[in-house]
Amino acid sequence: MKILHSPLVASILGLVLYVVTTAMVWKPAPRLNTDAGKTNADIVAMSKSAVPSWEYQNPDADMMIEELKKEKQALDKREKDLNALAERLQAERMEINIVTQSVFRMQKEFDANIARVTAEEAGNIKKLAKTYAAMSPEGAAVIMKELDDIMLVKILAALKESESAPIIEILGGQGDAEAKRMALITDRLRTYLSTPKDTKKGSTP
Numbered sequence: 001m002k003i004l005h006s007p008l009v010a011s012i013l014g015l016v017l018y019v020v021t022t023a024m025v026w027k028p029a030p031r032l033n034t035d036a037g038k039t040n041a042d043i044v045a046m047s048k049s050a051v052p053s054w055e056y057q058n059p060d061a062d063m064m065i066e067e068l069k070k071e072k073q074a075l076d077k078r079e080k081d082l083n084a085l086a087e088r089l090q091a092e093r094m095e096i097n098i099v100t101q102s103v104f105r106m107q108k109e110f111d112a113n114i115a116r117v118t119a120e121e122a123g124n125i126k127k128l129a130k131t132y133a134a135m136s137p138e139g140a141a142v143i144m145k146e147l148d149d150i151m152l153v154k155i156l157a158a159l160k161e162s163e164s165a166p167i168i169e170i171l172g173g174q175g176d177a178e179a180k181r182m183a184l185i186t187d188r189l190r191t192y193l194s195t196p197k198d199t200k201k202g203s204t205p
Helices: 007-025 040-049 059-112 119-134 137-144 149-158 161-172 176-190 196-202
Strands: none
Touching: 119 137, 119 149, 119 161, 137 149, 137 161, 149 161, 149 176, 161 176
């Protein structure tokens, strides 16, 4: 019985008892048979129909992608419309500039073709008109022929129509060049401008 008091024997005996006891109380967990009632063909079909994770499509994600595409198309259309509007505005601005320059040029030409009597010279023009009116049309035409166009227009405008008409007729009958000149003079007479206030201020009693 001394052998039972040996530590080595006691350890071996304890190990044997532990194994036996564990074997007696341990029960394997029941196996879940998820494939019960399924044939091999069913299992193969299920494996074939299974979609890989990288091929899985989320309907919500697809809807968001579609909405983003629509928004991008709307932004592209808006950008295209804005570019077209900018081009149209640029073209209209150029047209306005052309019209403005044309009006400015016409105004400049109009002003150049108009004889304006200033307050300072109104009295002198009136005196010269009286002098030419006292002369014969032939004598007045000889002198007035040498005047520049602007001065000639101013003097003719200061004369009465009965006084200026014979002089214009005589000057216009002195060749083609003078006829063309008098045509321009009479056209300038049509657009002749004289400020009554300035004329009155510069006139002498």
